[in-house]
Amino acid sequence: MADIDASELLPNEHLQQMVAEGRVTQLHRGHQYAEEGDVFEVESERFEVIDVMHRTLGDLTDEDAQREGSEDLDAYRERLRRVHDDFEWDPESDVVRHRFEPVEGSD
DSSP: OOBOOHHHHSOSHHHHHHHHTTSOOEEEESSOOOOTTOEEEETTEEEEEEEEEEEEGGGOOHHHHHHTTOSSHHHHHHHHHHHSTTOOOOTTOEEEEEEEEEOTTOO
C-alpha cells in the first residue's frame, strides 16, 4: 500500500470533486495508475483503491457508467468523446478499472 497523489489517478479537479461528493466510485483509464491498497486524498478525505481490473471498453455496463458519474453507458461514451480528442469507442480497446472507497474514520 502506498500513498499516491490523487491527480495521478484522477486527472482533473472536476473529477476529484465528484469523488469527494461520492458521485464517482471508480474510474477506467487507458493504463494502470494505482495498485490495490493504494491510498489518495481528496479534500482531506482519504480513499483506498480496493480493486484494479484489466478490461475492454466492450465490458463496460450502465452500472460502470453510473459509478463514473454518467447517467448510462451512452452518456459515458459521449462524455469520453467530448473530453478526448479523436476518441473512437472501440469495444476491443483495453482499459483498467480502478475502484475506490472512502477510508473509514478518515474525516
